[in-house]
Amino acid sequence: MNTKSLYQEVILDHNRNPRNYGSLDNSNRSAEGHNPLCGDHLNIKINLSESLIINAITFQGESCAICKASASMMTANVKGKTQADAETMIREFREMTVGKLEPDDNHHLGRLTIFVGVRDLPTRVKCAILPWHTLQAALNSVATISTEADDDPMHVSIGNA
């Protein structure tokens, strides 16, 4: 898969018209994700029910097209799912972008496999994965995450890939 397939219409469309973009009044979980290498940042707000279902989710921030499209498609895909299901998708998305999971394998990512192309662009993996780690942080009530911090799970995961 080459980089041409990364900038396909689905991704460009989600970049132009991001879904679930904005703030969320009744949120009870939120986190700020930051990539200090390029200055990208995004904020994710969630309304998580007592039975741990994601009732509502929004994101806001400044980022490249890959990051914004990833956030847009992620929010559309995890809305209405349980925390456990969302965490499975976070794990699968991470594994796919670092080459540990193939689009043909069994997974729950659906059309999100469109991001598989980032694995050929190591400098862009962090762009695609930042929303997912921010989601993870929000679900676990961690206020901020950075792609470059020592304790960042993504950092460790890429390092071990």
Added chain:
Amino acid sequence: MTPVESSLRSSGTSMINVEQIRADFPILKLKIDDKQLIYFDNAASSQMPKAVMDRMIRYQTMEHANINRAVHYLSETATAEYEKSRHKLKNFINANEDQEVIFTSGTTDAINLVAHGYGRKFISSGDEIILTVLEHHSNIVPWQMLAEENGAKIRVVPINDAGELLIDEYKKLFNKHTKLVGVTHVSNALGTINPIKQMIEFAHAHGVPVLVDGAQAAPHMKIDMQELDCDFYTFSGHKLCGPTGIGILYGKATQLKRMKPFKGGGDMIASVTFEKTTYNTIPYKFEAGTPPIAAAIGFGAAIDYLSSVGLSTIETYEQNLINYATEQINNIPGIRIIGSAAEKVAVLSFSVDGVHPHDIGTLLNQDGIAVRTGHHCAQPVMQHFKVPATTRASFSFYNSMAEIDALIAGIQKVQKVFL
């Protein structure tokens, strides 16, 4: 006759015959996914002519041993060639003596050497160091580390919206606590050429020494230590068509002699007992351990190559490139050039409305065009212009006008994708 000599003779003028120059650089023939490589990341690292590669291979094949100690043929040859390279660098920058040229691993290493060897000895609590907004992180962080350790203060020269230093503000920063000025000759992020001669004169009038980061200047213009009169000047080999892992620190002999050594080890000593160690004379006092000998000799060959093309010829040609690129890019709507100093080298930093620099970089790469996107290790510059990152195309004398046309077409293509 080297390829450069032949290209100069055949053209019969001091103008660059770019096709003949390009033939000296094997990597420029490379294709990236069937697209001809267009290399515009020269401010990060330049490419290497075959003559430099050949020189390093010859060294490893016929001249290599450790320098300075052994009496055998190879060690003496390696030592002589290493010192010859130092002499070439001395001539290149018009220093007074060879001993004023210290081999370092690069510019960062050289600045750390001064922060440690000069800063720790002569700068203390309450003293002030003047830096500028245009500094690369490598001329900020070593001084912050020093300040954290000894309580010194850092004062910063601001810039205007063209990316030029405010010299009146610079002058106001001086007081009796000022102990050092650290200034970049040329901004890596914007290309601005700073008026360092004037700044050095002013600092010296206040008895303050000046360190100049020349990493982005030395590849593009003739530099002269006698004319500048700075106390320290540094640059890296890999930005001057040489190998990585080698650079120099020029220091006035009077300054270097009174400084503390940086790294301890072999070669930097005159004698060692467990009671007392006597340090070697300069430059060896600052060259502990076995240096990258092949890289130092390759650096010398790169200096030979650049000198044969001629720095003033390079400067004229690159000015033509940046003028043309600026003119062309200004014709595209939705582009903002970041850094429009009256005096600048061939660096074009810009943003495209509605498109993130990372996406620009990735898409240009699909056309074989290598640019740099990000903050360019100059976050204070980005903060001034209120952008997280820019796209930077930095040109060299082996780039052609046709390549600039391809860049312009590439940017327009990116705009279409994001329309």
